[in-house]
Amino acid sequence: MSLEHILLGLLRQPASGYDLKAAIDSGIGHFWAAELSQIYPTLKKLQKSGLLRSRNAPSKRGPGRLVYETTAKGHTELANWLKSGPQIGDARHTFLAQIFLMDELKNYPSTLQFLEQLRDRWAMRLAALEGIEKMWSARVPNFPKALPLAEFHRHMTLRMGIESNRAWLTWCDESIHRVQERIRKEKNRG
Amino acid sequence: MSLEHILLGLLRQPASGYDLKAAIDSGIGHFWAAELSQIYPTLKKLQKSGLLRSRNAPSKRGPGRLVYETTAKGHTELANWLKSGPQIGDARHTFLAQIFLMDELKNYPSTLQFLEQLRDRWAMRLAALEGIEKMWSARVPNFPKALPLAEFHRHMTLRMGIESNRAWLTWCDESIHRVQERIRKEKNRG
DNA sequence: ATGACCATGTAACACGTTACATGATTGT
DNA sequence: ACAATCATGTAACGTGTTACATGGTCAT
Numbered sequence: 251m252s253l254e255h256i257l258l259g260l261l262r263q264p265a266s267g268y269d270l271k272a273a274i275d276s277g278i279g280h281f282w283a284a285e286l287s288q289i290y291p292t293l294k295k296l297q298k299s300g301l302l303r304s305r306n307a308p309s310k311r312g313p314g315r316l317v318y319e320t321t322a323k324g325h326t327e328l329a330n331w332l333k334s335g336p337q338i339g340d341a342r343h344t345f346l347a348q349i350f351l352m353d354e355l356k357n358y359p360s361t362l363q364f365l366e367q368l369r370d371r372w373a374m375r376l377a378a379l380e381g382i383e384k385m386w387s388a389r390v391p392n393f394p395k396a397l398p399l400a401e402f403h404r405h406m407t408l409r410m411g412i413e414s415n416r417a418w419l420t421w422c423d424e425s426i427h428r429v430q431e432r433i434r435k436e437k438n439r440g
Numbered sequence: 441m442s443l444e445h446i447l448l449g450l451l452r453q454p455a456s457g458y459d460l461k462a463a464i465d466s467g468i469g470h471f472w473a474a475e476l477s478q479i480y481p482t483l484k485k486l487q488k489s490g491l492l493r494s495r496n497a498p499s500k501r502g503p504g505r506l507v508y509e510t511t512a513k514g515h516t517e518l519a520n521w522l523k524s525g526p527q528i529g530d531a532r533h534t535f536l537a538q539i540f541l542m543d544e545l546k547n548y549p550s551t552l553q554f555l556e557q558l559r560d561r562w563a564m565r566l567a568a569l570e571g572i573e574k575m576w577s578a579r580v581p582n583f584p585k586a587l588p589l590a591e592f593h594r595h596m597t598l599r600m601g602i603e604s605n606r607a608w609l610t611w612c613d614e615s616i617h618r619v620q621e622r623i624r625k626e627k628n629r630g
Numbered sequence: 631a632t633g634a635c636c637a638t639g640t641a642a643c644a645c646g647t648t649a650c651a652t653g654a655t656t657g658t
Numbered sequence: 659a660c661a662a663t664c665a666t667g668t669a670a671c672g673t674g675t676t677a678c679a680t681g682g683t684c685a686t
Contacts, residue, residue, distance in 0.1 A: 281537070329545060428592075
């Protein structure tokens with residue numbers, strides 16, 4: 251299970267399940283998602299295996315917090331996972347399946363509209379990611395060369411998000427252009 | 441469920457569960473995977489809902505085949521799914537999580553090796569996809585402009601595969617370069 | 631007082647993989 | 659004879675989402 255290792259990694263700083271949900275959404279949201287209902291049981295399971303320990307802590311508002319942190323055994327497990335080589339999941343891209351089958355509609359304008367919706371969403375995502383990088387670079391002198399070890403690794407994942415989003419946008423624009431050409435040709439023939 | 445709609449779409453040509461597994465692996469393998477143990481029950485479920493019908497057919501070798509095809513109701517359902525807009529799944533990229541946490545190893549050579557493994561796998565995938573396009577273009581005169589409706593849509597998904605793989609490779613090379621620079625700097629300082 | 635946020639959890643369901651079971655045919 | 663391929667299926671398990679349950683605090 252990858253979520254186990256992700257929690258293990260994020261918990262090198264003590265945090266509660268609620269904190270981890272926020273850290274995932276804000277920090278790695280562009281390539282990972284997790285719900286609280288999955289996080290809480292996973293933390294308990296990790297503690298049972300001796301990879302995490304927890305303590306109760308008060309909260310300013312709301313109920314008491316359960317703060318977890320990684321044990322020595324947890325560090326070992328995390329290191330082994332990182333050394334085990336890249337886990338390239340079979341990414342399922344539902345929207346590609348939709349395009350693959352979209353000839354069913356026998357109608358170029360439907361395809362066009364679909365691609366434009368895709369482009370809009372990706373343009374927004376790309377702008378968000380570029381914004382994050384811009385703010386980061388404003389904060390750190392000699393960015394990104396001067397980034398310390400941990401930030402350097404985090405920055406690589408941000409760059410990956412930006413670069414793939416850019417490629418997808420380019421592909422969208424190309425595809426939109428090709429569809430528009432076909433619509434034009436049909437008109438001239440009809 | 442997306443697999444339901446994918447089977448529905450592929451079944452505009454009659455086929456057995458076994459055939460569909462082969463069609464998925466060879467046709468959309470670069471963005472979708474499915475096991476026979478998932479395909480068979482899904483087909484039964486679709487038939488029960490009236491979106492597919494089946495008939496028995498003999499086989500040259502092995503047991504009898506169950507050949508399915510889409511009903512009118514199935515076509516309607518498929519069209520509705522295609523018109524419902526792009527489904528952008530929260531793609532989970534485990535390898536990005538690994539990089540994000542890899543500062544744990546406190547060791548640039550580990551990161552370097554990881555990135556090189558990623559690059560090698562993507563280089564192979566890219567070569568495979570480009571090979572498919574090359575063979576396709578050799579077979580069809582005036583490729584890709586002359587492609588008919590269905591093939592045009594399939595070609596767009598192939599292009600997406602090629603373009604994102606290329607972007608990932610570029611990102612890999614960039615990242616490898618950045619890590620190597622850091623290793624060099626450490627040596628000079630040490 | 632109403633809604634947003636803090637904070638933890640359970641239950642039911644949906645989706646997907648791995649392992650197992652069965653058995654015929656074809657090529658080496 | 660042995661392995662690969664054809665062909666269908668079940669069972670157990672792992673992973674992830676949605677809905678539900680509970681209740682305190684803070685700002686408007």
